[in-house]
Amino acid sequence: MKRVLSMLFLLVPLIILGCSQNEERFDHTALKEELKEEGIAPKLPTKFPTTIVEYERVIPPHETNIHEVIFNGEEGGMEFSLTVQPPPVEYVNIEEEDVTVNGNTGFYIEGPGSSIHWTEGDYHYILTSYSDENGTKEKMIETAESFQ
Structure with missing residues (x-):
């Protein structure tokens, strides 16, 4: 009986802790430095609802003021992408749902490839998810x- 109780006291907190951690921290320091070298200083994600193991910058062969980053998950697949560009950005004929991001008006477009769009300061952000769950x-x- 003592063994069973001991096991319960050990397992229950671990299970609760494991189930309550649904966000994964993301260290954007290296990415922030890369973008700073290009002369931009946008805010970047610090948390994702899944584990991000690496990022890739999408650099087109021509000069542009649109910057894109792909965030890859543990299984090597693309989980999210982030596009950062100067405002204003115009959209035509889209079905959107208004949202607020840190006090800024934006909108959400339901997927596949769900995305959230908002402008803050000198940048317009488009965060796209490639997973229905996330x-x-x-x-x-x-x-x-x-x-941040």
Whole structure:
């Protein structure tokens, strides 16, 4: 009986702790430095609803003021992308749902390839999820609000 109780006291906190951690921290220091070298200083995500193991910068062969980053998950697949560009950005004929990101008006577009769009300071941000599970409006807003 003591063994069973001891096991329960050990396992229950571990299970609760494991189930309550639904966000994964992301260290954007290296990415921030790369972008700074190009003369831009946008805010970047600090948390994702999944583990991000690496990022890739998409650098087109021509000069542009649009910057894109792909965030890859543990299994090597693309989980999110982030596009940063100067405002204003115009959209035509889209079905959107208004949202607020850190006090800034934006909108959410339901997927496949769900995305959240907002402008803050000198930048317009587009965060896209390539997973139905992580592309919900709530998770997209949480991720967007982690930008620093």
